[in-house]
Amino acid sequence: MKTVGIVVEYNPLHNGHELHFHKSKKITRADAVVAVMSGPFLQRGEPAIASKRARTEMALAMGVDLVLELPVTYAVQPAEWFAYGAVATLHATGVVDCLSFGSESGTLEQLLPLSRILAREPDRLRAELDQRLAEGLSFPSAYGAAAAAAFGVSEEDAAGLRELLTKPNNSLGLHYLIALHRLGSSIEPFTISRESAQYHDPEPGTGSIASATAVRRIIANQGIEAAAPYIPEYTLRILEREIRSGRAPMNWDRFRQPLFQTLLTSPPAQLAQCLEVTEGLEYRIRRMLPKLDNSSVDALLDSLKTKRYTRTKLQRMLVHIMLNHQKAGMNPGELVRGPGYIRVLGFNETGKKLLRTMRKTASLPVVIKPASLDHPQLTRDLQAAAVYANAYPNADARDLYHDYRLPPLTL
Structure with a gap:
């Protein structure tokens, strides 16, 4: 059975994702699809x-055969590291033959030799990259400039490289390819050009395809029905159910209280131990908190943002602080070891066959029941799910521990 792997977030699953899914099966001639999902x-x-369980349900409804979790680590x-963890998970299954990802370029012609x-x-x-990140460049821009400087390419080629990597999907795709090389994986890469809407487009264009950013903005400002032209019927149905229950749409403001409590009660030295708290950000946080006009997370991010500190970096930093992710346990020396298990979130009948094959081929433990494995990465996953569920209105013990107790979804 030929199997293609895809790396997804489905935040939420929209028509563009459905297009990528079907094109991936077509160009790879795959019989089955394995998705690694955040x-x-x-x-x-x-x-x-919405919760990972709800988004797994969307994936299975679309036709994904096996959904695996990318550890929060x-x-x-x-x-x-996002790409490395995802590709390492697919590689460890022993059943994935190829990898399909979207890109702005739509070709591997430049990305593959560079990788x-x-x-x-x-x-x-690494030294060039660290220098440019310290200068305040975004990661894609810094990586492109560092690569050009490190390998002494011409000014014209350097400009082309920077342009290539400032496109977020090109940059992420390059890191998928780098991960394949570092792992010595036999997985064959394919890329598909993004159509109509680009990754960060804040508004929908013409037609039925809009970015996830645009879809979330429509839902937040106009309601779920207004997003119907841009999402499959099953996504609409699942989101409507989650919204009625109070479990969606989740956003940063749902986490304001636990986040601010942590920020207000943690000494700077304690904050400094958390991942992404760098270059004195712990002191900047403490200086800015009393100056906020309102205590929203958006207001905090706006106050912290500078040329040096992008919003993305700051958001990741706040997640790590809220989840108490320590630098000591998530440094490059630890991350390069790869995921410690393969966590199954959902599967259909074809996925069940893949799981039976993985009993022989997988190089990592396949986790169906979290109680079966004691691993620090899995502990972080369970904690993250509990913190997420705690932001539901009237959350109870069933919500907080459902990730530990509930079996994978089946279709």
């Missing part, structure tokens, strides 16, 4: 619009 908190440091990280060079990551590249 849990309750996402790569840009945002809470997902990797899900809330810059592109380098072979960058996979070696010489010391000079």
Whole structure:
């Protein structure tokens, strides 16, 4: 059975995702699809619009055969480690033959040879990258400039490289390819050009495809029915149910109280131990808190944002603070070891067959019941799910511990 892997967040699953799903199966001629999906908190440091269980349900309704969780250890990280964790998970299944991802370029012509060079990551590249990040460049811009400087390419080629990598999906795709090289994986990469809407487009264009950013904005400002033209019927149905229950749409304001309590009661030295708290940000947080006009998370982010500190970095920092993610346990030396397990979120009949095969092929424990494994990464996943559920109105013990108790979704 030929199987294609995809890396997703589905925040929420929209028509563009459905298009990518079907094109991925077509160009790879795959019989089955395995999706690695972020849990309750996402790569840009945002809470997902709905729970991972609801988004797993969307994926299965679309036709994904097996949904695996990207541990929060990797899900809330810059592109380098996000991609590494996702690709390592797919690689560890032993059943994934190819990887399909979206990109602005729609071709591997430039990305693939570049990934072979960058996979070696010489010391000079890391030094150049750190310097440009310190100057306040975004990660894609810093990575492009650092790569150009480290490998001594011409000014014209350097400009082309920076342009290529300032596109978020090109940059993320490059890191998928780098991860494949570093893992020595036989998974074959494919890329599909993004159509109509780009990753960050705040408003829908013409037609039925809008970015997830635009879909979330429509839901927040106009209600779920206004988003109906841009999302499949099953996404609409699932989100309507989650909204009625108070479990959606989730956003940063739902987490204001626990976040601010942590920020207000933690000494700077304690904050400094958390991931992404760098260059004295612990003191900037303490200085800005008393100056806020209102105590919303957006107001805090606006007050902290500078050329040096992008909103994405700051959001990830706040997630790590709220979840007490310590630098000591999530440093590059730990991350390079890869995920410690394969957590199953949902599957259909074809997915069940893949799971039976994985009993023989998987190089990591396959977790159906969390109680079966004691691992620090899994502990972080369960804690993140509990913190997320605690933001529901009238959350009870069933909500807080459902991630530990409930079996994977089946279709």
